[in-house]
Structures are given as structure tokens and as C-alpha cells.
Amino acid sequence: MTPLAKLLEAALFASSRPITTEELATLSPDDSPAAIASAIDELREHYDVDGHGVELQEIGGGWQILTRPEYTEAIERAQLASRPQRLSAAALETLAIIAYRQPISRAEIEEIRGVGIGGVLKSLHERGLIDVVGRGEGLGRPLLYGTTPVFLEHFALRHLEELPRADELAIALRPIVAATVPPE
Amino acid sequence: MDAVSSRPFTAATEAPVSGSFAVELPQFSGPLDLLLTLIREEQVDIYDIPIARIAEQFVERIRTLALNDAAEYLEMAARLLRIKIQLLLPAGQQEQWEDPRAELVRRLLEYQQMREVVDLLERRGEERRSHFSRAYLPAQPAPPQAPLALSLVELLTAVDRVLRAVSRPDMHDVIPRALDVPGAIVTIRAVLAIRARALLSEMIANAREPWQVLSMLLGLLELAKLGELRVQQPRPFSNVEITPAARDAASEAA
Numbered sequence: 001m002t003p004l005a006k007l008l009e010a011a012l013f014a015s016s017r018p019i020t021t022e023e024l025a026t027l028s029p030d031d032s033p034a035a036i037a038s039a040i041d042e043l044r045e046h047y048d049v050d051g052h053g054v055e056l057q058e059i060g061g062g063w064q065i066l067t068r069p070e071y072t073e074a075i076e077r078a079q080l081a082s083r084p085q086r087l088s089a090a091a092l093e094t095l096a097i098i099a100y101r102q103p104i105s106r107a108e109i110e111e112i113r114g115v116g117i118g119g120v121l122k123s124l125h126e127r128g129l130i131d132v133v134g135r136g137e138g139l140g141r142p143l144l145y146g147t148t149p150v151f152l153e154h155f156a157l158r159h160l161e162e163l164p165r166a167d168e169l170a171i172a173l174r175p176i177v178a179a180t181v182p183p184e
Numbered sequence: 185m186d187a188v189s190s191r192p193f194t195a196a197t198e199a200p201v202s203g204s205f206a207v208e209l210p211q212f213s214g215p216l217d218l219l220l221t222l223i224r225e226e227q228v229d230i231y232d233i234p235i236a237r238i239a240e241q242f243v244e245r246i247r248t249l250a251l252n253d254a255a256e257y258l259e260m261a262a263r264l265l266r267i268k269i270q271l272l273l274p275a276g277q278q279e280q281w282e283d284p285r286a287e288l289v290r291r292l293l294e295y296q297q298m299r300e301v302v303d304l305l306e307r308r309g310e311e312r313r314s315h316f317s318r319a320y321l322p323a324q325p326a327p328p329q330a331p332l333a334l335s336l337v338e339l340l341t342a343v344d345r346v347l348r349a350v351s352r353p354d355m356h357d358v359i360p361r362a363l364d365v366p367g368a369i370v371t372i373r374a375v376l377a378i379r380a381r382a383l384l385s386e387m388i389a390n391a392r393e394p395w396q397v398l399s400m401l402l403g404l405l406e407l408a409k410l411g412e413l414r415v416q417q418p419r420p421f422s423n424v425e426i427t428p429a430a431r432d433a434a435s436e437a438a
Binding site for chain 1: 213256300302
């Protein structure tokens with residue numbers, strides 16, 4: 001490995017959060033962005049080709065060294081680390097709506113889900129998956145919610161654009177053209 | 185739980201009676217979820233929902249729900265029954281007729297779309313859960329500062345440097361030189377007693393030290409304040425004339 005790739009490896013190892021490419025670049029200001037990018041590639045290939053228990057993943061807007069999935073069971077069985085809890089269906093639905101409609105108010109989410117979501121919003125906020133990103137124009141200036149970098153990290157997303165666009169979903173919203181003639 | 189058989193009317197042609205009550209609330213995340221499940225089970229077109237049949241099924245199912253959780257389901261049930269009635273009512277103007285189901289269909293599709301995203305997020309979440317990172321922790325406070333690497337010698341050298349810097353303070357000896365204003369006043373009075381007019385330059389002609397000039401000046405000002413004399417300067421920077429006030433007043437009176 002080149003010295004630059006080793007430097008990046010050390011920094012990625014030292015951090016418990018994903019590190020962005022820009023942050024990695026500050027480690028070695030003399031190197032060009034292209035050199036940083038190729039050092040990242042080098043490190044990733046080093047893990048992939050030489051056979052390591054960890055791999056380099058682009059996640060949550062940055063880079064992170066993660067264990068390979070084949071060792072997850074063993075690590076958890078030995079109680080060396082535990083996986084984050086799964087989110088409830090209600091929490092996932094709420095997150096999905098926020099991810100696509102942000103910034104969005106509680107009332108709008110409830111309208112789409114058809115149920116009250118007070119408790120769900122609170123727990124999502126406590127887990128750092130969503131945050132208040134502003135206030136709406138409507139009555140009472142409702143709080144507007146959006147997703148956070150932790151959200152991206154939690155779902156192994158590089159950025160929000162990695163989610164399919166609304167019109168790319170199998171069930172794209174389309175104008176209702178069903179019966180416009182009353183039944184007999 | 186015997187409501188199925190005793191229902192007053194059955195819109196559905198072949199209601200799946202047996203399985204209808206094996207429903208638990210936590211299975212559904214809301215009335216729209218339940219409605220979508222029914223539509224899927226009944227295999228009906230979402231754009232052409234047989235409202236009577238679906239509404240019937242819906243009401244049937246929410247009977248098994250606990251009351252405090254059922255408010256949102258009851259609202260949906262009411263909405264479905266309302267749509268059903270609207271469909272039964274004779275339509276007035278053909279062109280202005282709008283399918284009362286349209287809004288419900290829009291919401292169902294929107295909800296279904298969201299469920300698709302949920303599936304995607306679930307897959308990605310599972311994928312991520314199969315990896316461990318180094319200490320998956322919330323944002324940590326700023327790292328504490330590293331302890332100072334400092335030896336005693338360095339400390340003492342620094343102290344020595346500081347003491348050396350202040351060992352020779354730049355001090356002045358201040359010698360008090362009191363002004364002799366009373367002495368100057370005596371001199372001025374004496375001069376004015378024998379002369380009707382004096383110039384400042386004459387008064388300070390014998391002064392050798394600044395303090396003597398200053399004493400004379402302050403003495404003049406003091407006497408002027410007391411009204412014993414007048415101090416005048418015809419032009420800027422010209423000589424200052426000193427005249428006794430009494431004499432001046434007398435001459436004016438004359």
C-alpha cells in the first residue's frame with residue numbers, strides 16, 4: 001500500500017463515524033483530490049482482494065471500515081458487539097414518508113399514514129434519525145422534519161439521491177382516470 | 185365474534201368467513217394498511233373498488249380491535265360507508281359527477297407507494313445491520329486535550345526567562361517640585377502696587393525654571409479670579425497685559 005492509503009486507513013480506523021472524502025483530504029493537504037480518491041480505491045481493493053475481515057464502504061456521505069457480514073453472527077454470539085435494533089413498521093413508514101417528502105409536518109405524515117404518529121416521531125428524533133429542519137407556513141407554524149446523516153448511515157445509503165425517485169417506484173402516483181361515469 | 189353469520193346484509197358474494205377474524209391489530213400499521221390488505225385478499229382493482237364489499241369486510245375486521253386503538257379504523261369505516269351511500273345515491277348531472285372513491289384511491293396509492301419505500305429501507309437496514317463498525321456510537325463529545333508534555337527543567341527555564349525579563353524595571357525617580365503660587369501672588373501684588381500696567385514677559389523675565397513660570401501663571405489666574413487684576417491679550421500670541429482691576433475701574437469711573 002502507498003503511504004497515503006495507509007494514512008487514510010489509520011484515520012478511518014480511528015473514527016467511529018463515516019469520514020467524508022473532504023475530511024480525508026485534510027489529512028494530507030498536499031495531495032490532490034484525485035490522489036485521495038485513488039488512495040481510497042487502493043484501500044478498498046486492498047481489503048477486497050487480499051482477503052480481510054473488514055471492508056471499506058461508502059455510507060452516509062462518507063467512508064467507513066465495516067466488518068464483513070459473514071462474521072456478524074459469530075461476533076454477536078460472542079457478545080462482542082450487538083446489532084442496532086430493528087425499527088418498527090410504524091417507524092419505517094414514518095421515515096419513508098419523511099425521506100421522500102421532507103421537509104414535512106407531523107399532520108402531513110399522519111394524513112398519509114392515516115394514524116397518529118406522536119410517539120413514533122419522538123423516538124425517531126431521540127435516535128437521531130430525523131431532526132426538526134424548519135417551521136411551516138400554516139396555522140401554528142408547525143415543525144417540519146427531515147432526515148439526518150444518521151438515517152443514511154442506518155440504511156447504508158451514500159446519500160438521499162440513492163433512494164429511487166418517486167416516479168421510479170413501481171407504484172408511481174398517477175392521476176385517477178378510473179370510472180368517471182356513475183354506475184347504473 | 186359471531187357477527188359474521190349474523191350480519192344483516194352481505195355485499196360480498198363469497199366473504200371469506202373463516203379467516204376474517206384471525207386478525208391482530210399489530211399486524212396492521214393503520215386503517216390504510218388494513219384496507220390495502222383487504223383489497224389484495226379480495227383481488228379487486230384498486231381503481232375500481234367494490235366499496236360495499238370492502239366496507240363490509242373492513243367493519244367486520246375492526247370489531248376485533250381494542251376500542252382505544254380503533255378510533256382511526258372507525259373513522260375509515262365511516263368514510264367507507266359514506267362513499268358507499270354516495271355511490272347508491274342517484275347521480276344528478278352526468279358531467280359533474282365525480283367518483284366519490286377518487287380521494288380514497290389517491291390515498292391508497294400514496295400509501296402503497298410509501299410501503300414500497302419501506303420495503304426498500306427494510307432491505308437496506310438489514311444489509312447495514314449485518315456489518316459492524318468500530319463502536320457504533322452516537323456523536324461523541326470533543327476529545328479531551330492530550331496531557332502536556334513538560335519537564336521540570338523546561339518549567340524552571342521558563343520561570344528564569346520571565347524573571348530575567350523583569351529584573352531591571354525601567355523606573356523613574358520622581359522628585360516633587362511644589363509650585364510656589366503664594367510667592368508668585370506676593371510678587372505680582374508688589375509689582376502692581378507700583379505700576380499701573382505690566383506685561384507677562386516682564387513678570388517671568390527672572391524665572392529660570394519652568395515651575396517658576398507656572399507659579400507666576402497660576403498666581404495671575406488666581407488673582408484674576410479674585411478680581412484684583414485683569415489679564416488681557418489683544419491678539420493671539422501677543423504679549424499678555426496685566427492691569428490692576430481697581431485702578432481700571434477707577435479710570436473708567438473718571
